[in-house]
Amino acid sequence: xxxxxxxxxxxxxxxxxxxFRDFSPGDEFYEHLIDAHNGLSxxxxxxxxxxxxxxxxxxxxxxxxxxxxxxxxxxxx
Numbered sequence: 001x002x003x004x005x006x007x008x009x010x011x012x013x014x015x016x017x018x019x020f021r022d023f024s025p026g027d028e029f030y031e032h033l034i035d036a037h038n039g040l041s042x043x044x045x046x047x048x049x050x051x052x053x054x055x056x057x058x059x060x061x062x063x064x065x066x067x068x069x070x071x072x073x074x075x076x077x
Contacts, residue, residue, distance in 0.1 A: 036048060
């Protein structure tokens with residue numbers, strides 16, 4: 001599988017914002033994700049992750065991209 005052609009490559013952007021390093025927006029998302037989990041129990045944190053996965057999958061809406069993401073996530077773990 002040619003990983004450079006996958007649609008699951010990071011695509012973080014905000015209209016009107018310019019980032020000088022490709023990873024900056026991803027780092028900012030990670031900080032927001034960690035903040036969302038602050039103060040939650042393990043069970044609440046797992047539920048938050050489950051809801052977030054379903055919301056993002058619904059937003060992406062492309063089954064091919066979602067399959068690729070699942071494959072990459074499973075292979076990485």
